Amino acid sequence: MDLFEEAKLIEPEIIKNRRALHQHPELSYEESWTSAFVAEKLHGLGVEVKTGVGGNGVVGVLKGSRKGKVVALRADMDALPVQELSDVSFRSKIEGVMHACGHDTHMAMLLGAARLLADSRDELVGTVKFLFQPAEEHGGRGGALPMIEAGAMKDPDVDYVFGLHISNSQKSGEFGVKEGAVMAAPDTFKVRIVGRGGHGSAPHETVDPVYLAAHVILALQGISSRMIDPVRPFVITVGAVHSGTKENIIPDFAHLEGTIRTLDETTRRRAKKKVKQVVAGVCKSFGASAEVEFEEDAYPVTVNDPRTTQSVIRLLKQIPGAKVRKMDAIMGGEDFSRFLHEAPGTFYFLGTKNQAKGCVHPNHSASFKVDEEVLKLGSASLALLAFEFGKR
Numbered sequence: 001m002d003l004f005e006e007a008k009l010i011e012p013e014i015i016k017n018r019r020a021l022h023q024h025p026e027l028s029y030e031e032s033w034t035s036a037f038v039a040e041k042l043h044g045l046g047v048e049v050k051t052g053v054g055g056n057g058v059v060g061v062l063k064g065s066r067k068g069k070v071v072a073l074r075a076d077m078d079a080l081p082v083q084e085l086s087d088v089s090f091r092s093k094i095e096g097v098m099h100a101c102g103h104d105t106h107m108a109m110l111l112g113a114a115r116l117l118a119d120s121r122d123e124l125v126g127t128v129k130f131l132f133q134p135a136e137e138h139g140g141r142g143g144a145l146p147m148i149e150a151g152a153m154k155d156p157d158v159d160y161v162f163g164l165h166i167s168n169s170q171k172s173g174e175f176g177v178k179e180g181a182v183m184a185a186p187d188t189f190k191v192r193i194v195g196r197g198g199h200g201s202a203p204h205e206t207v208d209p210v211y212l213a214a215h216v217i218l219a220l221q222g223i224s225s226r227m228i229d230p231v232r233p234f235v236i237t238v239g240a241v242h243s244g245t246k247e248n249i250i251p252d253f254a255h256l257e258g259t260i261r262t263l264d265e266t267t268r269r270r271a272k273k274k275v276k277q278v279v280a281g282v283c284k285s286f287g288a289s290a291e292v293e294f295e296e297d298a299y300p301v302t303v304n305d306p307r308t309t310q311s312v313i314r315l316l317k318q319i320p321g322a323k324v325r326k327m328d329a330i331m332g333g334e335d336f337s338r339f340l341h342e343a344p345g346t347f348y349f350l351g352t353k354n355q356a357k358g359c360v361h362p363n364h365s366a367s368f369k370v371d372e373e374v375l376k377l378g379s380a381s382l383a384l385l386a387f388e389f390g391k392r
Contacts, residue, residue, distance in 0.1 A: 003387070004320050006116055007380040013115065014375045017041065018108035019090040025079030025097045025104070028135035028143070031056040034077045034107070038132045041111050045118040047130065054146030060130035061156075062117055068126025068390040069159040072152075073382050074339060075110035076103045076136035076143070085366040087358075100368045102166035102352075105375060107132060109164060112379030117386055126390030127156055136335040139186055141297045144338035153342045160308060160389045161345035163336040164378055168362050170351025172371040175316050175381070176327035177348045179309045183302035184233070184261035185268050186333025191216065191256040191279055192291040200248035207288045209254035210243050216256065216290075217241075219282050223274045228267060235261040235331050236271070261331040263301055302337040305344035308389075312346045315384055322377060350378050 007014075026034050035056040042049045047060040056077070084091050084098040092098045099105075114130050131152055135143030147153075153161070170176050193216065195209035203211075217238045228234045236258065243254035260275065262268040276292045283290040316324045327349065336347045352359050354371040361367040 003116055003380040003383050004376070006119070007112060007376040010112060010115055011376045014108050014112040014379055015372050017111050018104050018372065018375060021104040021107055022099050023090050023093045025092050025094050025099045027081060027097060028078040028138045029055060031077045031134045035132065035134070038077070038107060038111070042114060042130065045114055047114060047118060053152050054148070054150040055143060056134040057143060057147040057150070057152065058132040059152050060114065062114070062121060062124070062128045062130070064124030064126050064390060065122050066125045069392050070127045070129060070156045071386045071389045072129040072131055072158040072161040072339070072343070073110055073113060073386060074131040074133055074161065074163040074336060075106035076133045076335065077107060078103060078135055078137050078143070080137055080364060082364070082366050086369050088369065098366065100365060101137065101363045102370060103136070105166045105370055105378070106164065109375055109378035110382060112375065113382035113386065116379060116383040124387065124390065128386045128390070129158060131339070133335065139188060139299065139333060140295045142299060142335040142338070144335040145297065148338060148342060153339065158343045161339045161343045162312070162382065162385050163339070163347045164382060165334070165347065165349050166352050166370060166378070167349045168353050168359060168368065170327070170349060170353060172352050172354040172359065173321070173374050173377060174323045174325060174351040175348060176325055176351065177309060177313050177316065177346065178327050178329060179304055179306040181263040181301050181303050182329055182347055183334040183337065184263050184329070184331045185299060185301045186259055186261055187268065187272060187298045188257070188259045188295045189275060190293045193254040193256070193283055193288055194290065195252055195254070195288045197250050197252040200250055203250060206250045207286060208250050209288060210251065212283055212286055212288050213241055213243060213254040213256055216279055216282050219278050220258070220275065223271060223278060227274050228271060232267045233263045233329065233331065234267055234271060236275070261333070263329055265301070299333045299335055300337045300341065302334045302347055303340055304346045305340070308344045309346045312348060312385065315388055316381055319377065319380055319384065350374055350381070
């Protein structure tokens with residue numbers, strides 16, 4: 001069957017679902033309305049549905065006419081704490097919350113794929129699992145791990161798993177795919193510098209943690225330039241600094257928050273070790289102490305299975321009008337990495353950058369907009385992967 005032609009026929013439905021979800025964004029671990037919406041749509045397609053999987057997760061199961069492989073398709077559900085500034089007519093109705101990363105489109109595309117597959121279940125070989133995952137934006141424990149622990153990848157056991165992400169850094173309608181490491185491990189850290197406060201007029205009687213915070217921030221950049229192999233991608237950023245209450249008071253404490261991004265476990269372990277050593281060394285040299293804490297359960301590196309991904313590239317090229325390019329790795333993190341530890345699969349991207357339509361702002365921007373014409377491509381691609389990998 002021509003999945004792209006079928007996807008064109010249901011395009012209004014895909015867009016309608018996307019806009020409804022866009023208007024009702026919910027933060028990580030709060031996706032109750034969203035999960036109910038998704039479950040209702042799946043029920044309407046005759047899909048077996050289980051809710052409350054690992055929190056607000058939803059799992060749908062669609063069995064084909066013949067036995068085959070079990071293919072899982074995943075979409076994330078949570079939004080971001082962002083006040084929307086885009087000029088669309090269906091702006092977020094929730095103050096300070098927005099689908100600024102495209103998770104509304106991910107759900108709409110997966111619901112579209114579910115419609116295509118349900119309408120063609122007589123031709124479907126194997127079983128398809130639809131994974132609607134909460135809390136992707138959390139960055140730590142997230143939502144994939146609780147879903148896995150709750151059995152989302154079992155009974156029946158998943159043979160292949162695929163995820164699709166919209167991207168405003170790629171041209172509209174262009175698929176981006178990469179074998180191997182495609183997204184980084186996003187480890188976050190907190191630093192507490194313990195000094196000795198006093199009057200701003202007598203800094204010699206204090207151990208100034210604000211001054212030390214500045215030295216620590218500068219010194220941490222030396223990890224990237226002098227302590228990590230330059231051919232291994234590595235990013236370190238301090239994004240938050242908190243200290244003090246008044247201009248003439250030297251405080252006792254300073255707090256820093258930051259993140260490191262790595263694409264392999266060796267670099268990841270070394271970088272975390274060096275962050276602790278550098279912070280401790282700088283602070284000790286000025287008579288202060290420091291505590292460094294990395295968040296537990298941070299997402300691992302997202303690694304696409306090479307053989308599976310080669311097949312994905314060949315299949316995507318079969319979609320009429322689709323352009324496929326091999327992309328570079330991205331230093332952002334992704335909870336889909338957890339699912340790839342359970343089964344071989346591919347996490348790929350669909351571009352939505354369109355200057356004429358004002359779709360130019362990056363993901364996570366308050367002005368983020370999506371070229372909705374690409375959504376049917378996403379639905380068709382997901383359905384195609386389920387059809388073809390189910391036969392293997």
